[in-house]
Amino acid sequence: MENPENWNIYKASRTIKRRDNTLYNALRSIYEDSIFVGEIAQLWPELPLLANLRCGLWYSLKFHSTCYFKSTDGHTNNWSFNTSRLNLHVALLAGQKGGCMIVDSTRKGKRFPDSMSKTIPIWTCVLNRAIRNYRTRFGLTGSAGKNESNDSTECRNTINEDSYSWDCSLHLPLWVSNTERALIEERLDGWTKDLEVSGADIASIALSLKKPLRPLWISQKTVIWLNEVPDCDSWDFTPIILVSTSSPSSNFQQRTTSEFSWRYIAGAGDDEESWARGLSPTLFWKHAYDLINSGPDTCNKTVADIVEKDRVYRAQRGENAPQISIKPSKSSVSSGHFPDQEQLDLEPVCMNIDEKSYDKNSIYWLGETNLAVGTTQLAKDASGVYCVLSCDLETNSSSFKESGANLNLSIVSSKFDRSSLLRNLPSAVNFAKNNLRKGKKLLVCCNSGEDISICVCLAILMSLFDDKGHFDEGRFFNETRINKLELRRRLVFICQFAVNARPSRGNVKQVFSFLCGGNIAITS
Numbered sequence: 001m002e003n004p005e006n007w008n009i010y011k012a013s014r015t016i017k018r019r020d021n022t023l024y025n026a027l028r029s030i031y032e033d034s035i036f037v038g039e040i041a042q043l044w045p046e047l048p049l050l051a052n053l054r055c056g057l058w059y060s061l062k063f064h065s066t067c068y069f070k071s072t073d074g075h076t077n078n079w080s081f082n083t084s085r086l087n088l089h090v091a092l093l094a095g096q097k098g099g100c101m102i103v104d105s106t107r108k109g110k111r112f113p114d115s116m117s118k119t120i121p122i123w124t125c126v127l128n129r130a131i132r133n134y135r136t137r138f139g140l141t142g143s144a145g146k147n148e149s150n151d152s153t154e155c156r157n158t159i160n161e162d163s164y165s166w167d168c169s170l171h172l173p174l175w176v177s178n179t180e181r182a183l184i185e186e187r188l189d190g191w192t193k194d195l196e197v198s199g200a201d202i203a204s205i206a207l208s209l210k211k212p213l214r215p216l217w218i219s220q221k222t223v224i225w226l227n228e229v230p231d232c233d234s235w236d237f238t239p240i241i242l243v244s245t246s247s248p249s250s251n252f253q254q255r256t257t258s259e260f261s262w263r264y265i266a267g268a269g270d271d272e273e274s275w276a277r278g279l280s281p282t283l284f285w286k287h288a289y290d291l292i293n294s295g296p297d298t299c300n301k302t303v304a305d306i307v308e309k310d311r312v313y314r315a316q317r318g319e320n321a322p323q324i325s326i327k328p329s330k331s332s333v334s335s336g337h338f339p340d341q342e343q344l345d346l347e348p349v350c351m352n353i354d355e356k357s358y359d360k361n362s363i364y365w366l367g368e369t370n371l372a373v374g375t376t377q378l379a380k381d382a383s384g385v386y387c388v389l390s391c392d393l394e395t396n397s398s399s400f401k402e403s404g405a406n407l408n409l410s411i412v413s414s415k416f417d418r419s420s421l422l423r424n425l426p427s428a429v430n431f432a433k434n435n436l437r438k439g440k441k442l443l444v445c446c447n448s449g450e451d452i453s454i455c456v457c458l459a460i461l462m463s464l465f466d467d468k469g470h471f472d473e474g475r476f477f478n479e480t481r482i483n484k485l486e487l488r489r490r491l492v493f494i495c496q497f498a499v500n501a502r503p504s505r506g507n508v509k510q511v512f513s514f515l516c517g518g519n520i521a522i523t524s
Contacts, residue, residue, distance in 0.1 A: 050103065454502075
């Protein structure tokens with residue numbers, strides 16, 4: 001072990017950070033921040049609460065739905081409007097409910113993540129511009145009053161006023177510089193055109209929204225007078241309330257209760273693979289009371305117990321339940337002390353079989369294509385499905401219905417194998433073609449239902465369906481030169497139904513490589 005006297009500032013700070021970023025500190029920080037989220041949600045109880053994946057999902061027991069706005073799309077000089085993450089269901093939901101609230105957090109030193117500071121403001125602005133163009137193009141605004149009589153001048157003026165007052169300006173928080181604002185504004189028209197040619201259902205959003213979208217920002221430093229909370233209907237816009245859970249002040253880092261002393265971690269829910277030890281947001285909230293009251297000394301043991309019991313329970317149901325392996329922390333090794341090997345108490349517990357995990361409890365049918373996408377967990381109980389294409393690395397075949405029309409492909413994420421999906425796509429497409437031509441309904445599933453299965457469906461739609469969404473066994477594909485624009489259009493089509501779709505860039509690139517590699521043979 002290296003002598004601490006020889007450490008430089010970097011090594012010392014890293015050691016202190018590892019010591020402070022314990023599992024209990026993270027869970028306790030999340031729990032404390034969730035109280036703030038609950039207080040804000042009660043101010044506008046009529047508005048649905050959404051979690052921005054994945055970090056935001058930790059901060060409340062109940063979410064209406066989820067969304068996926070990436071901070072990288074808002075990083076300085078890397079601004080982007082990504083048509084593979086349109087989140088159109090958020091706009092539709094806001095139109096139906098009069099607005100919505102989105103929860104996320106960020107690390108120490110910032111009040112809001114870039115997803116809230118710039119990504120979502122760009123998204124609302126681009127959608128507003130596309131909606132205005134649609135309303136103008138199809139005469140839903142000012143032109144409606146042109147042929148009216150003079151007696152209806154007031155009505156005509158109201159309609160014309162609505163045409164010009166549809167707010168399409170870019171609303172950014174005050175801490176974004178004017179220089180950065182100007183650079184973003186230069187790109188807005190191009191992003192609007194990208195949205196309009198992507199095949200997104202702008203019509204449904206235009207009909208749903210009565211007022212333009214506009215972001216509002218709320219953090220733990222925001223001052224709200226409880227006797228003056230405005231009604232959402234009183235605003236001349238549809239609010240997208242962005243709730244950042246993190247406490248940005250360093251004055252609150254060290255906290256003490258009557259039982260424990262612990263250190264607050266801002267944005268503790270971020271990067272869960274590095275600290276959660278297999279614990280999921282659903283499991284956390286199911287056992288939150290026990291975990292918070294277990295204290296720092298026994299928290300790791302309690303979490304290991306909970307995770308193992310859940311794994312055994314899922315394995316008994318035939319679900320994919322791999323063993324969780326935890327590496328010893330560097331801080332414990334460097335200090336020369338190893339954690340005690342305590343025997344886990346594996347007494348039987350009563351598990352709730354009706355446990356829900358938001359968007360993961362649904363199978364999404366892709367229009368009239370006879371294709372569906374979902375999680376492997378739901379495949380065995382899916383109704384109306386005649387064949388299953390599973391993309392899990394480990395799949396228990398006994399969990400599926402007895403049928404010859406099932407195919408298991410061991411596909412891993414592009415993070416672990418850059419060509420795993422590419423190697424398996426020919427088998428997947430041929431399996432889909434042989435079953436779809438017989439009129440069978442096909443479910444494509446993977447462990448999350450968000451990435452690999454989405455990309456397999458994308459390859460099937462591109463290879464076997466024409467641009468109108470009709471199954472043609474590959475004729476349109478063989479006669480057409482595939483480009484990235486068409487790929488994005490099909491992906492937007494999928495996302496209209498599978499609202500939880502989060503295809504990784506590496507997997508989408510493998511789909512494009514497969515499609516550019518050659519024609520799909522039409523078998524008789």
